[in-house]
Amino acid sequence: xxxxTKVLGLLDESTPPGPVPAAFFIHFPEQCKAGQAxxxxxxxxxEYTGMDILKVQYEDRFPLRPEIREPADWAHLPxxxxxxxxxxxxxxxxxxxxxxxxxxxxxTMYSPFMQACTTVGRDVLRRHIQQDPGAVxxxxxxxxxxxxxxxxxxxxxxxxGFYASTQGGDVSMFPDSPLFEQCIQPYDRAxxxxxxxxxxxxxxxxxxxxxxYRDLEPFLDYPGHVVSTPLTLLDDAxxxxxxxxxxxxxxxxxxxxxxxxATGSQAEIEDAVRAVLRQAxxxxxxxxxxxxxxxxxWDNIRSAIDAAHAFVDDD
Numbered sequence: 277x278x279x280x281t282k283v284l285g286l287l288d289e290s291t292p293p294g295p296v297p298a299a300f301f302i303h304f305p306e307q308c309k310a311g312q313a314x315x316x317x318x319x320x321x322x323e324y325t326g327m328d329i330l331k332v333q334y335e336d337r338f339p340l341r342p343e344i345r346e347p348a349d350w351a352h353l354p355x356x357x358x359x360x361x362x363x364x365x366x367x368x369x370x371x372x373x374x375x376x377x378x379x380x381x382x383x384t385m386y387s388p389f390m391q392a393c394t395t396v397g398r399d400v401l402r403r404h405i406q407q408d409p410g411a412v413x414x415x416x417x418x419x420x421x422x423x424x425x426x427x428x429x430x431x432x433x434x435x436x437g438f439y440a441s442t443q444g445g446d447v448s449m450f451p452d453s454p455l456f457e458q459c460i461q462p463y464d465r466a467x468x469x470x471x472x473x474x475x476x477x478x479x480x481x482x483x484x485x486x487x488x489y490r491d492l493e494p495f496l497d498y499p500g501h502v503v504s505t506p507l508t509l510l511d512d513a514x515x516x517x518x519x520x521x522x523x524x525x526x527x528x529x530x531x532x533x534x535x536x537x538a539t540g541s542q543a544e545i546e547d548a549v550r551a552v553l554r555q556a557x558x559x560x561x562x563x564x565x566x567x568x569x570x571x572x573x574w575d576n577i578r579s580a581i582d583a584a585h586a587f588v589d590d591d
């Protein structure tokens with residue numbers, strides 16, 4: 277069984293349980309974020325660690341636009357054409373060609389809200405949404421139009437799915453707020469629905485990089501074949517089995533990105549993986565709650581993945 281078949285089998289409840297799939301992700305050094313150097317680094321990381329999907333990092337964030345000073349200025353945000361994404365598309369094409377039929381190639385995608393944050397800064401975006409959500413929504417529509425063209429081009433290239441990251445419902449922004457529903461959720465869903473329509477394996481990543489969540493309720497009906505959730509809701513640990521039931525899909529995660537996988541010994545990592553998998557449901561994808569530190573040892577990652585592949589629940 278190749279890695280592609282194993283991972284797709286995770287979505288079929290009738291498939292007999294096999295080795296637990298696993299994958300972890302890092303950002304690569306600046307010299308490995310463009311051209312053939314980026315392709316080579318992705319492939320080297322994938323093969324060395326033995327992970328089960330080949331996730332392509334997305335590094336070309338939207339540029340800072342200091343001319344957007346007031347909410348009304350969002351209506352004039354440029355719509356970027358495919359030339360803007362040329363580097364990312366070249367990397368994706370090279371990786372798809374090299375991967376062949378062995379593994380699923382998954383493209384990382386940051387949400388329209390996250391690209392809006394890089395456009396003006398998180399604090400400015402929050403203030404503008406509070407001042408005039410309708411005006412900012414006009415800018416979000418333009419960002420989504422730019423990104424939709426890129427999503428469709430990735431699909432045309434033959435990508436197997438997307439790692440779709442969302443933010444904005446966390447406690448530092450708009451938790452339990454109509455502003456989230458007006459200025460963030462519709463644009464998330466527009467892109468994710470296109471991914472869901474065309475691709476076999478999409479991962480919804482609910483990102484808590486900036487702060488925690490009170491509840492994951494707003495995301496329960498977001499598209500995505502697998503859901504990557506935070507480990508906690510504010511100060512309360514999340515139960516993997518409960519989340520799998522609530523979302524009705526396999527969950528990806530289990531390990532703290534700053535925890536034992538980043539700093540532990542091989543034995544400590546193996547013990548931590550086994551502890552997670554003893555509590556996990558049958559359809560589960562081992563990973564971290566977000567991207568690992570860039571200086572993490574690749575040997576640590578390989579130890580975690582090997583432990584997942586070798587796991588047998590003998591309790």
